Amino acid sequence: MAVPVAINATHLRPVDTRKDLPEIADLIELCFASTMDADGREYIRQIRRMAFESRGINLPIPGSRPISVPIQGYVWLENNRIVGNLTLIPYFKNGRVVYMIANVAVHPEFRRRGIARQLTQQGMNHARDHGAAAAWLQVRDDNRGAENLYLSLGFLERARRTNWSFDPAGQSTLPLPHLVSIRRRTTNDWHMQRRWLQEIYPPEIAWNLPFQIGRVQPGLWRNLIRWMNGERMEHWSAWLGDRLLGAAAWEPGNVITDMIWLATNPLDEDLAAQALLTHARRIIPRNRPVTVNFPAGIAEEGIRAAGFHANNTLIWMEAPFSGAGANP
Ligand SMILES: CC(C)(COP(=O)(O)OP(=O)(O)OC[C@H]1O[C@@H](n2cnc3c(N)ncnc32)[C@H](O)[C@@H]1OP(=O)(O)O)[C@@H](O)C(=O)NCCC(=O)NCCS
Known part of the structure; x- marks a missing residue:
């Protein structure tokens, strides 16, 4: 008691x-x-x-x-x-x-x-x-005690996000899913990639992730500026015949882990995630810590099939302050 x-x-x-x-x-x-x-x-x-x-x-x-x-x-x-x-x-x-x-x-x-x-x-x-306007916090989904505390203080669940990592002991030469090919991401892919990124990393989430959609956008000048700033980023797309399954961006981190930003076609989430992350494992050096932040419960099978494991699932909670009009 x-x-x-x-x-x-x-x-x-x-x-x-x-x-x-x-x-x-x-x-x-x-x-x-x-x-x-x-x-x-x-x-x-x-x-x-x-x-x-x-x-x-x-x-x-x-x-x-x-x-x-x-x-x-x-x-x-x-x-x-x-x-x-x-x-x-x-x-x-x-x-x-x-x-x-x-x-x-x-x-x-x-x-x-x-x-x-x-x-x-x-x-x-x-x-x-x-x-x-509000207070926010993140609590692991297996921490029921803390979650109860925050609920009792007026926090509301806004999202659940899983952080996935490479399994460094795992194979880096898993095969791509049948008939799926990986290509260089092109400007033509950006229209769909942007739409999917906006769904997967909406403003309600992106503000507290190291994610800026502008950094993923293709463009000669952007690439040049990034290169001059010493920033490196790799992009690739996954295709099933002439159907775009999704695109991925690998963004090396300086202090914290590298990030992979996944944009998956909602109709092919598992296949897209599996293909894009299988390719990631082939090109990213084994010793680099890599994280994929993704909505919990989505494409889990595909992400696991590429040799990733779930580090944690965090519940994002907000206590909006009255009068401040926080927008969930
Ligand atoms: C979570 C933690 C901060 C709670 O600290 P605490 O001082 O014991 O919490 P309180 O006494 O203020 O508990 C307030 C309420 O939270 C809930 N609660 C806290 N710990 C709980 C537990 N172990 N099991 C179930 N409910 C729990 C209860 O509703 C409790 O009210 P009650 O005691 O009247 O039932 C503490 O257990 C801790 O440091 N855990 C490890 C770190 C951690 O998980 N931090 C939270 C990260 S989001």
Whole structure:
């Protein structure tokens, strides 16, 4: 049974970046140990490095537009020790400020006392007081406890997205599906590719992914500018005879994983995903971490057939603030 803890300045306070970061890194590492992937470990390393360098931390997701600020959030203290944490990341989403709530973590010895509830409530209050249209967060679909907490605080499910990865131990020479061929993506393919990309990575999702449709668009000048900026991107299309099944773009990441942006014909999702990702495995070096972010439950069979495995499925939740008119 929950033992209620009263909000109290001695327990709950804003993060102090000058001194809290090492303890926050330890707490996040402890609380997310069972689910932490390579990106998570890199994130912890970044927090520790920032702590060491004694300056604020900025957590950009390439392609999105986080506002540049030092780490923000709240911590919960017991006997001067940090036992709870919540991180707040402001973003511009379709021209409005929203806050992403992340790293909600409570030390195992202090759970079920209402600490996460009060931290989350405080994070929502902070966002609202700073003029945000909404608070957002992402929770794994197998984390029912946390999901219940957020539902009880007014968060609503907006999307479910699965993050898929290469299985590095798997074969990279799987055959393409029967009669399917892979070709260089051409300008003629763009019309359909754009339409499918807009369905798979709509604005409601793209704002918090390292995705910008303009970067996938073909064009000589765009290619030249990308090349001058040292950006590299590969594109290919999958065909069944003269029928376009889909197209893919491989975008190497600098800090975090490489991404593959999949545009699949809704009538051939599994076949398209299988062909495009089988080709990806052939051309992308094995040692590179690669992620495909895709709507949960779509093309799963095809993605698996290409040797990918699901890392996690995240429920994207939004708490729209009244009067702000957030648009689901
Ligand atoms: C999830 C977590 C932050 C909850 O912290 P907490 O301080 O124990 O949560 P609270 O005491 O405020 O719980 C509030 C409500 O959430 C739900 N809840 C929390 N933990 C739960 C669990 N293990 N099982 C079922 N429901 C749970 C309950 O509805 C609870 O209300 P109740 O205690 O009155 O039944 C904590 O378990 C944790 O750090 N987990 C590991 C990291 C993590 O998963 N973070 C969430 C990432 S999105």
